[in-house]
Amino acid sequence: EVQLVQSGAEVKKPGESLKISCKSSGYSFPSHWIGWVRQLPGKGLEWMGKIYPGNSDTRYSPSFQGQVTISADKSISTAYLQWSSLKTSDTAMYYCARQHADYSFDYWGQGTLVTVSS
């Protein structure tokens, strides 16, 4: 059974750093892109970027390029999304999702709520 399990909710202050995780199981982790999706409170889904764990090839949406870093550790089947300096506007739910070969996102994590507040 394919599963993506994300790390728990975070509460941070502006300027702090953060790394959230997405652990995959039930399939060959190196062989599927993992994407990250942001959902601001009460708003729609926004694609942030993705990584191919097999060779760490990474693509970012222009809206998020330079704002976040996506990485992966094949040895533990885990993808990461990190910020070096959080802003209050980063408060959102963040989802990871497995990209199928047909470019759909066929399996999703449960989401990680990030709250940034002073």
Add this chain to the structure above:
Amino acid sequence: SYELTQPPSVSVSPGQTARISCSGDTLPKQYAYWYQQKPGQAPVLVIYKDTERPSGIPERFSGSSSGTTVTLTINGVQAEDEADYYCQSTDNSGAYHVFGGGTKLTVL
């Protein structure tokens, strides 16, 4: 960059047919995908490659494509179908993804 445009809301009575559209310039060349998201839950893929339905998705969900517009159709809408629906596609290379703004389906 490119965009996918959806109507913000659609309302139907139980048993009727709901149609949710999604338009974008790349859709004649790239497949579209549809996701259902209920409050407090992660999105769920309901249609892939314009018209295909994943296993476990009810037959009342179908997709179609015509030119720059794709459409999600839900026949015989049930109360449990009330949710937000998002279309998604890629750029011509498949490297970059985009979601539509989402459509709130209300079952009256």
